[in-house]
Amino acid sequence: MTDPVNNKPRRRFLGGTGAGAALLAIAPGVKLVDLALARDEDEPASAETRWGLLVDANRCATDCRACVSACEDEHALAKTGRKPLDPQWIRKVELVDESSDRSVSLPLMCQHCEDPPCVDVCPTGASFRRADGIVLVDKHTCIGCRYCMMACPFNARSFVHEDVTGQKSYSPRGKGTVESCTLCVHRVDQDRTPACVESCAVDGGGALAFGDLSDAESTVSKTVRSQPHRGLRPDLELNTGVRYRGV
Amino acid sequence: MTHRFVIGSLMIVSLTASSIADVTMPSYPKGKGERCVEPTDIMRRDHFEYLMHHRKISVHLGVRSKRHSLVGCVDCHASQADNGAYIPVNAPGQFCSSCHTYTAVKIDCFSCHAAVPDDVEKQ
Numbered sequence: 001m002t003d004p005v006n007n008k009p010r011r012r013f014l015g016g017t018g019a020g021a022a023l024l025a026i027a028p029g030v031k032l033v034d035l036a037l038a039r040d041e042d043e044p045a046s047a048e049t050r051w052g053l054l055v056d057a058n059r060c061a062t063d064c065r066a067c068v069s070a071c072e073d074e075h076a077l078a079k080t081g082r083k084p085l086d087p088q089w090i091r092k093v094e095l096v097d098e099s100s101d102r103s104v105s106l107p108l109m110c111q112h113c114e115d116p117p118c119v120d121v122c123p124t125g126a127s128f129r130r131a132d133g134i135v136l137v138d139k140h141t142c143i144g145c146r147y148c149m150m151a152c153p154f155n156a157r158s159f160v161h162e163d164v165t166g167q168k169s170y171s172p173r174g175k176g177t178v179e180s181c182t183l184c185v186h187r188v189d190q191d192r193t194p195a196c197v198e199s200c201a202v203d204g205g206g207a208l209a210f211g212d213l214s215d216a217e218s219t220v221s222k223t224v225r226s227q228p229h230r231g232l233r234p235d236l237e238l239n240t241g242v243r244y245r246g247v
Numbered sequence: 248m249t250h251r252f253v254i255g256s257l258m259i260v261s262l263t264a265s266s267i268a269d270v271t272m273p274s275y276p277k278g279k280g281e282r283c284v285e286p287t288d289i290m291r292r293d294h295f296e297y298l299m300h301h302r303k304i305s306v307h308l309g310v311r312s313k314r315h316s317l318v319g320c321v322d323c324h325a326s327q328a329d330n331g332a333y334i335p336v337n338a339p340g341q342f343c344s345s346c347h348t349y350t351a352v353k354i355d356c357f358s359c360h361a362a363v364p365d366d367v368e369k370q
Contacts, residue, residue, distance in 0.1 A: 167361045169360070172359040172360045
């Protein structure tokens with residue numbers, strides 16, 4: 001069976017272990033544990049998962065910055081005092097259709113492409129795509145050349161120009177390296193949702209949904225399969241993990 | 248010739264002995280808990296090997312085991328001041344810096360990684 005989202009063979013539910021599913025299911029459709037998310041801490045990220053975000057721009061208010069603030073808090077992205085140098089993992093973008101003057105507000109972050117240009121151009125292998133589709137920078141090997149920043153069609157990456165203090169233990173950041181949205185990989189590895197998604201549901205319009213695009217049972221996957229949506233810059237055929245509705 | 252060699256050797260031996268006696272061995276705060284994740288002599292020699300291995304599997308593969316994680320090191324080895332505030336492990340005289348100063352090996356970890364446990368930073 002081929003997955004229409006990934007164009008790759010799709011995982012079979014529970015890897016074909018029907019006995020496990022029977023044990024964990026109380027009744028059809030009712031599960032004690034969401035098996036799509038359960039992963040042991042010693043277990044590596046699986047290529048059978050494709051993490052993705054679905055942004056519903058119709059529910060994203062122009063003046064709302066809940067996701068941006070949540071990201072800054074979560075990763076201790078302190079202001080530098082000089083705006084061009086400030087880290088920016090998510091930014092709010094206004095799109096205006098000139099013919100109708102219809103305006104749409106949307107959050108723009110790393111799109112977690114399946115074929116990321118940043119990974120293609122990285123000379124050290126620091127930019128990489130994890131098995132489960134999350135695009136990251138290994139700052140241990142990043143030399144700060146910023147080729148990836150030039151290659152990214154979404155302008156989603158930032159460079160750390162100055163010494164950083166007050167980092168969170170789960171989100172190391174330092175001078176001379178490039179950084180971008182990690183899809184809150186530290187949370188994802190603990191079966192939690194990214195900070196922006198959590199805050200959008202509470203303080204925002206509930207415009208963000210996170211889930212496994214490869215799992216036919218996930219809400220994101222069901223919506224992507226049944227509702228109109230698009231990835232940004234579809235002409236580049238990057239197969240982005242972040243999808244937009246109402247754009 | 249032999250005579251000179253013997254005198255020279257004696258001088259070197261006496262110099263070495265006196266310089267060892269003058270050097271203060273590093274002292275550092277004791278970590279939390281009864282023992283480290285590996286025997287102390289192994290950690291002294293090979294802690295960077297464990298950290299290097301763990302960084303590869305955690306960053307690239309997403310393995311989040313805590314046994315050899317740098318966050319685990321900081322959690323146990325950061326000591327607290329009298330007012331309860333944590334002191335960075337790379338501050339002078341603290342766990343990491345005391346030996347690294349002694350051996351003149353620069354630590355790069357904490358230009359990016361937090362040198363104090365998380366929960367206290369929020370306070």
